Amino acid sequence: MGETRKIALSVNRVRYEEEVEVRLTLADFLRRQLGLTGTHLGCEHGVCGACTILLDGQSARACLMLAVQANQREVTTVEGLAPGPDRLHPLQQAFRDHHGLQCGFCTPGILMTLMEFLERNPDPTEQEVRIAISGNLCRCTGYQGIVDAALAAAGRLRAARESPR
Amino acid sequence: MTAGVVGRSVERLEDPDLLRGKGRFIDDIRLPGMLEAAFVRSPHAHAAIRAIDKAAALESPGVRAIYTFADLRPHLRSERLAVAMPSPDYLQSVDRPALAIDEVVHVGEPVAIVIAANRYLAEDAAALLEVDYEPLPAAVDCRTALAAGAARAHRNAPHNLVAEFDMGYGDVESAFARAAHVYRESLWQHRGGGHSIECRGAVALHQRQDDRLTLWSSTQTPHAALRMLVQMLGRDESRVRVIAPDVGGGFGPKLVFYPEDVVTALAAMLTGSPVKWIEDRREHFVATTQERDEYWEMEIAVDAGARILGVRGAMIHEHGAYTARGLNIPQASATAVVLPYRVPAYGINVKAALTNKVPVTPVRGAGQPQGAFVIERLLDRVARELRLDRAEVRRRNLVPGDQMPHTVPLKTRGGIAIVLDSGDYPRCQQAALERAGWDEFPARQEAARAEGRHIGIGVANYVEGTGRGPFETVSVRIGTSGKIHVASGAAAMGQSTRTMLAQIVAEQLGGNMDNVTVTTGDTAAISMGIGGFNSRQAVMAGSSAHVAAVKVRDKALAIAAHLLEVSARDLEIDGERIHITGVREKSIGLGEVARAVAGTAGFRLPGNMAPGLEATEHVVIDQMTYANGTAVAEVEVDAETGAVRICRFVLAHDCGKLIHPLIVAGQLAGGVAHGIGNALFEWMGFDDHGQPVTTNLGEYLLVTATEMPRIEIIHQVSPTQLNPLGIKGVGEAGVIPTAPALISAIEDALQPFGVHLARTPVFPADIMALIEAGRGK
Numbered sequence A: 001m002g003e004t005r006k007i008a009l010s011v012n013r014v015r016y017e018e019e020v021e022v023r024l025t026l027a028d029f030l031r032r033q034l035g036l037t038g039t040h041l042g043c044e045h046g047v048c049g050a051c052t053i054l055l056d057g058q059s060a061r062a063c064l065m066l067a068v069q070a071n072q073r074e075v076t077t078v079e080g081l082a083p084g085p086d087r088l089h090p091l092q093q094a095f096r097d098h099h100g101l102q103c104g105f106c107t108p109g110i111l112m113t114l115m116e117f118l119e120r121n122p123d124p125t126e127q128e129v130r131i132a133i134s135g136n137l138c139r140c141t142g143y144q145g146i147v148d149a150a151l152a153a154a155g156r157l158r159a160a161r162e163s164p165r
Numbered sequence B: 001m002t003a004g005v006v007g008r009s010v011e012r013l014e015d016p017d018l019l020r021g022k023g024r025f026i027d028d029i030r031l032p033g034m035l036e037a038a039f040v041r042s043p044h045a046h047a048a049i050r051a052i053d054k055a056a057a058l059e060s061p062g063v064r065a066i067y068t069f070a071d072l073r074p075h076l077r078s079e080r081l082a083v084a085m086p087s088p089d090y091l092q093s094v095d096r097p098a099l100a101i102d103e104v105v106h107v108g109e110p111v112a113i114v115i116a117a118n119r120y121l122a123e124d125a126a127a128l129l130e131v132d133y134e135p136l137p138a139a140v141d142c143r144t145a146l147a148a149g150a151a152r153a154h155r156n157a158p159h160n161l162v163a164e165f166d167m168g169y170g171d172v173e174s175a176f177a178r179a180a181h182v183y184r185e186s187l188w189q190h191r192g193g194g195h196s197i198e199c200r201g202a203v204a205l206h207q208r209q210d211d212r213l214t215l216w217s218s219t220q221t222p223h224a225a226l227r228m229l230v231q232m233l234g235r236d237e238s239r240v241r242v243i244a245p246d247v248g249g250g251f252g253p254k255l256v257f258y259p260e261d262v263v264t265a266l267a268a269m270l271t272g273s274p275v276k277w278i279e280d281r282r283e284h285f286v287a288t289t290q291e292r293d294e295y296w297e298m299e300i301a302v303d304a305g306a307r308i309l310g311v312r313g314a315m316i317h318e319h320g321a322y323t324a325r326g327l328n329i330p331q332a333s334a335t336a337v338v339l340p341y342r343v344p345a346y347g348i349n350v351k352a353a354l355t356n357k358v359p360v361t362p363v364r365g366a367g368q369p370q371g372a373f374v375i376e377r378l379l380d381r382v383a384r385e386l387r388l389d390r391a392e393v394r395r396r397n398l399v400p401g402d403q404m405p406h407t408v409p410l411k412t413r414g415g416i417a418i419v420l421d422s423g424d425y426p427r428c429q430q431a432a433l434e435r436a437g438w439d440e441f442p443a444r445q446e447a448a449r450a451e452g453r454h455i456g457i458g459v460a461n462y463v464e465g466t467g468r469g470p471f472e473t474v475s476v477r478i479g480t481s482g483k484i485h486v487a488s489g490a491a492a493m494g495q496s497t498r499t500m501l502a503q504i505v506a507e508q509l510g511g512n513m514d515n516v517t518v519t520t521g522d523t524a525a526i527s528m529g530i531g532g533f534n535s536r537q538a539v540m541a542g543s544s545a546h547v548a549a550v551k552v553r554d555k556a557l558a559i560a561a562h563l564l565e566v567s568a569r570d571l572e573i574d575g576e577r578i579h580i581t582g583v584r585e586k587s588i589g590l591g592e593v594a595r596a597v598a599g600t601a602g603f604r605l606p607g608n609m610a611p612g613l614e615a616t617e618h619v620v621i622d623q624m625t626y627a628n629g630t631a632v633a634e635v636e637v638d639a640e641t642g643a644v645r646i647c648r649f650v651l652a653h654d655c656g657k658l659i660h661p662l663i664v665a666g667q668l669a670g671g672v673a674h675g676i677g678n679a680l681f682e683w684m685g686f687d688d689h690g691q692p693v694t695t696n697l698g699e700y701l702l703v704t705a706t707e708m709p710r711i712e713i714i715h716q717v718s719p720t721q722l723n724p725l726g727i728k729g730v731g732e733a734g735v736i737p738t739a740p741a742l743i744s745a746i747e748d749a750l751q752p753f754g755v756h757l758a759r760t761p762v763f764p765a766d767i768m769a770l771i772e773a774g775r776g777k
Helices: A026-033 A090-097 A107-120 A126-132 A144-162 B015-019 B055-059 B069-075 B119-126 B172-177 B222-233 B259-271 B281-287 B328-336 B368-386 B390-397 B425-436 B441-450 B497-508 B537-564 B590-596 B661-681 B735-749 B764-776
Strands: A004-011 A014-021 A052-055 A058-061 A074-076 B035-041 B047-053 B063-068 B110-116 B130-135 B161-169 B181-189 B201-207 B212-217 B240-243 B275-278 B294-302 B308-320 B346-354 B406-411 B417-420 B454-466 B474-478 B484-488 B516-520 B571-574 B577-580 B583-589 B614-617 B625-637 B644-654 B711-716
Touching: A014 A026, A052 A107, A058 A107, A090 A107, A090 A144, A090 B015, A107 A126, A107 A144, A107 B015, A126 A144, A144 B661, B035 B119, B035 B259, B035 B281, B047 B110, B055 B063, B055 B119, B063 B069, B063 B119, B063 B259, B069 B259, B110 B119, B110 B259, B161 B308, B161 B328, B161 B406, B172 B294, B172 B308, B181 B368, B201 B259, B212 B222, B212 B259, B222 B240, B222 B259, B259 B275, B294 B368, B308 B328, B328 B346, B328 B368, B328 B454, B368 B390, B368 B454, B368 B735, B390 B425, B390 B454, B417 B625, B425 B454, B425 B625, B425 B644, B425 B711, B441 B454, B454 B735, B474 B537, B474 B590, B484 B497, B484 B537, B497 B516, B497 B537, B537 B571, B537 B577, B537 B583, B537 B590, B537 B614, B577 B590, B583 B590, B625 B735, B644 B661, B644 B735, B661 B711, B661 B735
Parallel strands: A004 A074, B035 B275, B212 B240, B308 B346, B484 B516, B644 B711
Antiparallel strands: A004 A014, A052 A058, A052 A074, B035 B110, B047 B130, B063 B110, B161 B346, B181 B294, B201 B212, B201 B275, B294 B308, B406 B417, B454 B625, B474 B484, B474 B614, B571 B577, B577 B583, B625 B644
16 A cells, blocks of 8 residues: 545535545545546546536536645535435436436536536526537437426526526 | 338337446446456567566465366367358468467467456456566558568467458459559548446356356347357356346447357356456456458559549558458458449458557447548548549449449459449438538638638448348347347347337337337347347347247237137237227237237137247248438637547438437447547557556547537438348448548648648647648648
8 A cells, every 4th residue: 555645525415524635636535535436437548527416516527626625625416416315316317307317327427517617607508508518428318308407407596596496 | 901000219128227337237237246357468568478476476375266268178168269250261260369379469368367256356466467478579550561581470380361352343454554544542540438337248057956157247149149159168058158238339340259158158167156257448448359450452443434443452450369250341342342333343352460569349330430431531532633523423323223223243252242232322412512511611611711711521331231231130029928029149239129019019019018028138138149239139020029929929920819809901900909990999908919829728729729829930031131421520629739620510311221220320420429429539549569558548548529510310211121120230330431431521621731640540740740740731
């Protein structure tokens, strides 16, 4: 085992204090050390976007970061999206309704990318959605179902925000 | 009664886990005590191995073992992966060794496996393994590789011609002799990869106490993998199990059995610990099979009315360094040339050439995109020369709908007659043309040109052989809990296979998909299987699922009739219960019915029924069913930069009855995206020494969302008579017509410059060079 350091961080609103090797990537830390295997590795050089997570609310490539760089940060992964074991987040449900996934391998990274995007741009055009996910590769869908899902989710999230509680 | 789940876009069974990050892909599997592997791979396209020194690597921290071929040889029943499909046309046998023996023949060929506590440590040690190579001349270009005196891909091979065959029918000589016009084209399609976003991987567990070997592999063909392990390791099948977990895309390359599969399995046996190997993307570029390099010299003979009299020519197919599948790709390419059209005479000579590159096996489309590109380019040439509308030339030559079934005088690789069984190709083309506004386009084009904009439109047809037989296995069982359990030899890698099977079974057994569990990709769940490729699973596994479900339904109704003392004809299944039609109060649960035939010790089975409520079917269908379609693409080309923008893409297609319209559309859109990549972006480059020069996703470009137009899909439904569901495959369809339609559109846009395109892919720089050449004229 090489040099290690202690880090403290929050992942999906749970606090962790962990001893990590300094060369361990954040993606491998999440997958191996925390067992959160929803974050996928498709290229390990920052192009495919499958490993995209949110770091303090901003999307980031977990394959291009070291775990030690996430010290004192808040990480959100795909496992943190659904509000409960029987309920999906509206974005996840829209992916299901619009066939936004086939094999599902790229899906976690695309969901995380869209979480950030729809937060910033709640009423996007189709072209804006396409640009937003242009850093994520999907080999199955031709992106059509993903774009449809994102637009539908935007509508549902707006409606949820606007409807009085 | 139909329960009404087939034909509807129901929610997929696969989605909830995948959306929550709860999928179980190969790299998600962790076993207690598991070690991790890295492969040492050849840095040379061709070299002899003089010596391997493990000393330094073995000293590296955390290393458990390093195995080379010499270490594995005593444990291998067969040293090579004998996977070549039968053909009389081979001139040489070039099977892959488990690990390189004394020669490496492509960059990326595995030479040794390093097993360590984790992958980081395994990679550290892999870098320290000293392999003494003697570089040898490499065969890089498959055309020059066939010349006398060319560098040989294997140093002990007599030459690089691995196979040669002639295909054809009719009197080609006289067709060309009496033709009003003969045109010749030299065409080329370049090599690309499958590039599933999940790379390959294998996890092996050997349980010594009962000598059981389990291999999890990201494979499209788990049962074939089991047979290979049985054969190579000399084990009996009851002690080997192969499981394909969730597979993150296949696209062809994962249908092949790989050296890494057997070596990882053997490493687990030799170390006594579970071993995991996960391929990284660079390895995927150099060690996972690729496809599509084919060079064609083709001629078409037509009469004065542009009707095809004959097609002839020669093709050189790049085979790569080894035979990892067979001659199926060049066979499919040569066949696809003539399928959609009436071609009275056809003759082609095909040579497959060995090169020092990654072996070639199917990538989505499997040779068919190349064949389609050839005939569509030839027809565009005919239209241009005869000043006819491109769609009109096709209309005159498409196989007419009233001639179905139409026998093509060719055979499949298995010697089975090719009979176009269903469809109306001219009507399909017409639907696509109308949607795309083909007839109005010339006016729009003229107006755009007046503004200095270059827009173009292109059309291409395809016919795809789908549903490759002979069978796929499905078992359907109703358990005593009332749950319906389905298991299949089909393998899923994103095509919604589980949903498809659940729909077909639920249709017969109560209509509640939530009551159906589906197991795919596990050799312990079902004894036989062929797997996922060749747009075959809905056709083959779907047919078996249907027949098995009907049998189980008939038996369930017979048992219920006995128990309820009514006629089976008066019963129906609704959800988890069987009730008398119109009398819901008088009913019995599926679980009770299953319990009735589960047997009670010492008692007769009710009504002397056979035990159990299950059926296993392997519906045999040798004949392939041929799906068809038409793509129309509209592009705008920037004549200053060579950039191509796809403005519109229409695909009219006919895959018979639709089991799930949304999934069909998804398969088509994904196929089109792959075809766009083949036409405009994907370039697997090699230098003159056989070194790959595109080994990451920054250098090798996959299509992203911003390059994709919205795909407009038109469903035409001509059910086939070849299977009980009337369905044809659709998984590869979209890729086949896309490149020829786009290339045609680009050429059309650049008519003012006289640009002629004869290859894929084309990049902006290529287009600019052609525009400049046109301006110079």
